[in-house]
Amino acid sequence: MSPLRLPRELASGNAVLKVLGALLLLAAVGLVALTENGLLAYRQAAQRHGGDVLDLGRQSGPEAGQHGFMVRVAGPLQVVAPPRDDEFNQSGATPVLTRRVEMFQWREIIVGGQPTYELDWVDHAVDTQQFMHPAGHANPLKLPLEGHRFDASDVQVSGFKLSPALMHALPGAGQLVPDGAALPPNLAASFSVNGNYLTTSEHPDSPRLGDLRVSWDTVPLQEVTIVGRLDGDTLVPATDATDGKGYEVQVGDRPVLDLFPDLPVPPEAVMPRRGAALLLGALGVLALLWTRRQHVSDVLLPLGISALVIGSVAGAMWLGGSSGVSLRWFGVALLGLALAAWPLWRRHGFGLNADKH
Incomplete structure (x- = not known):
C-alpha cells in the first residue's frame, strides 16, 4: 500500500x-x-542602597512580615518626646536640638600676605599664639561652656520611629527662641535673652572680648520621605548597603526613583x-x-x-x-x-x- x-x-x-x-x-x-x-x-541596583524597597507610603505603622525590609514612608515629622537641654532648661518641638556656644574673640585674617585682626563670634577657642602678631590680641584659653546635641527620644513619621542616624540626617535648619524665664538661677544671673541668643554681654549690641552667646539650632517639623531598614518599629540604616549610607531622607513626598536616581525603572x-x-x-x-x-x-x-x-x-x-x-x-x-x-x-x-x- x-x-x-x-x-x-x-x-x-x-x-x-x-x-x-x-x-x-x-x-x-x-x-x-x-x-x-x-x-x-x-x-x-537596589542592593547598593540596602535592597528592594517596600513602598508603604503613608501606612500607619509597621505590619507583620515587614521586619528587616527596606521601606519607604512619607508624612509629617511628629515629635512624641522632645529633646531638652537640662543645663539651660530649654526644650522645643524638634527632632534634634543643638546647642551652639560662641565667644567674642580675636581672629586673624590674612589678605595679600598681610594680617588684619578683628573681634568676632567664634564657636571654638582661637589660639592667638599662632597669629603673626599675637601681641595685643590675646584670647581666653578655652570656652567655659561646650556645645552639645540633644536628640528627641521618640520621633515618628506615619507611625514609624526614626533612629538617631536618620534624625541627624533630617534636612532644614531653624533656631529656638530661648525662654529666659526658664533659666536656672545660676545662669539667669549671667545670661539675658537677645533675639535667638542668650548672651553675657552687658550691652548685646556692643559685645566685649570674652563675652559668650548661646543659641540652639533646630530641625523644622515638615513633611519628609524616609527610606530605611525596618527594625521592629524603628527605621535604621542598612549596614550592608554598599553606597555607604543605607538610607535616604528628603523633604516632601518623593517617589523611590527620585530618591535613588541611579535605579533603573522596573x-x-x-x-x-x-x-x-x-x-x-x-x-x-x-x-x-x-x-x-x-x-x-x-x-x-x-x-x-x-x-x-x-x-x-x-x-x-x-x-x-x-x-x-x-x-x-x-x-x-x-x-x-x-x-x-x-x-x-x-x-x-x-x-x-x-x-x-
Missing part, C-alpha cells in the same frame, strides 16, 4: 500552525526574559506579564501539537510544557540573583512537568493497563 498522503491544503495549514506555534513560544520566552531581566537589573504589571508569557507559551505549544490532540485533557500538555519552558528560563536567569525567586520559578517548571506528564501517562499508562486486561 502507498503511504497515506495529506491533502495539500491540510499540509499547508499544519505548516502554518507550526510556524505560528514556534513564534508564539519564542514570544513567550522573550516576554518573560525581558520582564525578569528588568527586575534583576532593578534589584541589583517593569510594570509584572504578574500580568508573567501570566501572559505562560499563556502565550501554552498557545504556541498547542499550535505545534494541534494535529496530535486526542482528548480534552490534552490541554494540560501545552500548559505543562509552557510552564516547564518558562519556569526553567526564568529560574536560570535568577540563579545568583535571588535564590528564593529562582526556586519559585523552578517550582513552576516542576509543576509544568507534572502537568505535561499527566496526559501522556493517561494516554499510554491507561493503554498499558487496558492491554493487560
